Amino acid sequence: MKAMILAAGKGTRVRPITYTIPKPMIPIMQKPVMEFLLDLLRQHGFDQVMANVSHLANEIEGYFRDGQRFGVELAYSFEGHITPDGELVGQALGSAGGMRKIQDFSPFFDDTFIVLCGDALIDLDLSEAVRQHREKGSIATIVMKSVPLKQVPSYGVVVTDDDGRIKSFQEKPRVEEALSTDINTGIYIFEPEIFNYIPSGQEFDIGGDLFPKLVAANAPFYGISMDFEWVDIGKVPDYWQAIQDVLTGQVKGVSIPGNEVKPGIFTGLNVKVNWDKVSIEGPVYIGARTHIEDGATIVGPSMIGPNCRICSDAIVDKSVIFEYSCIGSGVRLVDKLVFGRYCVDKTGASIDMKAAALDWLITDTRQMVMSEPPIEHKAIAELLNQTVAR
Numbered sequence: 501m502k503a504m505i506l507a508a509g510k511g512t513r514v515r516p517i518t519y520t521i522p523k524p525m526i527p528i529m530q531k532p533v534m535e536f537l538l539d540l541l542r543q544h545g546f547d548q549v550m551a552n553v554s555h556l557a558n559e560i561e562g563y564f565r566d567g568q569r570f571g572v573e574l575a576y577s578f579e580g581h582i583t584p585d586g587e588l589v590g591q592a593l594g595s596a597g598g599m600r601k602i603q604d605f606s607p608f609f610d611d612t613f614i615v616l617c618g619d620a621l622i623d624l625d626l627s628e629a630v631r632q633h634r635e636k637g638s639i640a641t642i643v644m645k646s647v648p649l650k651q652v653p654s655y656g657v658v659v660t661d662d663d664g665r666i667k668s669f670q671e672k673p674r675v676e677e678a679l680s681t682d683i684n685t686g687i688y689i690f691e692p693e694i695f696n697y698i699p700s701g702q703e704f705d706i707g708g709d710l711f712p713k714l715v716a717a718n719a720p721f722y723g724i725s726m727d728f729e730w731v732d733i734g735k736v737p738d739y740w741q742a743i744q745d746v747l748t749g750q751v752k753g754v755s756i757p758g759n760e761v762k763p764g765i766f767t768g769l770n771v772k773v774n775w776d777k778v779s780i781e782g783p784v785y786i787g788a789r790t791h792i793e794d795g796a797t798i799v800g801p802s803m804i805g806p807n808c809r810i811c812s813d814a815i816v817d818k819s820v821i822f823e824y825s826c827i828g829s830g831v832r833l834v835d836k837l838v839f840g841r842y843c844v845d846k847t848g849a850s851i852d853m854k855a856a857a858l859d860w861l862i863t864d865t866r867q868m869v870m871s872e873p874p875i876e877h878k879a880i881a882e883l884l885n886q887t888v889a890r
Contacts, residue, residue, distance in 0.1 A: 501612075502550070502609060502613045503548070504552070504616070505534060506551075506615065507618040508553055515736075517839050522553075522556040525556075526733060528742060528743070537616055548572070551577070552592075553577070554592045555592070579592050593704070600698045600704065612690070613690055614688065614690075615688040620686060621733070621742065622730050623752055624687060629641070633722070640690050640711075640719070641689040642666065642687070642723045644658050645730055656671050656672065656684040657678055657681070658723045659682075663722075666711070666721045669684075731745065743801070758787075770789045771786050771788065771792070773791070779798070780798045781798070784801070785803045788807070789806055790810070793811050798810070799815070803820045804821045805822045805824075807824045808824065808827075809826040811831075813830045814827045814828065814832070819835065
């Protein structure tokens with residue numbers, strides 16, 4: 501069976517992470533989110549997968565290659581152009597436009613197929629979803645999930661009739677205006693006839709263009725509400741929460757890697773730490789070859805990537821730290837995500853460490869570590885410590 505993973509977006513709402521990592525490659529406990537999707541597709545017999553790529557396409561293609569080691573056949577449709585000096589310049593065609601480009605090149609989708617957004621963790625029974633889609637004789641189906649009424653302002657709401665036929669949509673409605681609590685999860689099932697509704701050679705979106713067209717044409721277009729786990733990583737706060745949920749065991753199918761050296765404390769290979777001289781409260785994951793200096797404090801749920809250095813008297817509290825990060829002595833991080841030169845609050849607000857002349861606090865661990873900041877930085881350092889502790 502055939503499937504498509506939407507992997508061409510720039511992921512602007514997950515910046516600064518997506519400056520250098522495409523959204524499908526964002527790691528969940530050291531494993532790209534797209535890898536979880538391939539695992540799920542394979543389990544349900546979807547073994548021929550196309551991915552449209554654009555932003556940082558080489559990162560995705562270089563990791564997944566032809567998909568063989570993940571048990572699927574995988575190919576890529578690049579959206580953009582190549583400059584005379586060989587640089588790839590992405591120019592996404594929209595989700596439906598990307599589907600159309602694949603089909604125009606050589607008809608690939610010749611039977612019922614599924615389309616997944618490449619930035620969510622799901623444990624959906626895809627086989628059951630396809631069965632319900634076919635049972636209704638639908639040309640297009642949205643897999644929906646019901647959420648509490650108070651959460652509907654955060655999502656796109658799908659309004660259906662008693663038979664499940666889609667009548668309209670509401671984009672992030674206010675609670676008092678919501679006509680449904682069923683939301684669009686970005687999981688779609690299509691028949692090849694869907695391409696009769698998608699124009700060639702132009703940007704065209706599934707949600708914004710294709711679906712309203714189907715409703716207007718009174719096409720057999722349905723929504724099916726299913727109970728499954730769905731962790732969307734659409735924004736920085738979503739990613740921060742996803743890591744917290746994995747560490748606390750709330751996300752099925754995603755285990756904490758490494759060895760459990762103490763209850764709730766997991767480590768990769770060759771971690772350097774004197775357990776008698778640090779304070780670590782799980783759940784915590786510490787990546788391979790990371791050095792936790794004496795006097796450091798780590799409070800879970802927290803994830804520290806590989807090849808990091810947490811200096812003496814630093815405090816990491818409910819935070820996520822990417823690989824090759826050095827957290828300076830005395831720094832206190834609470835509810836933060838550290839990615840390269842950036843420190844990002846769980847709300848998405850970021851502090852550019854270099855712009856603040858504080859690169860000695862959060863830096864690449866491969867560089868020389870300053871044991872004591874210059875005198876002129878001390879006042880600024882104290883201010884930052886107060887800021888990130890809020």
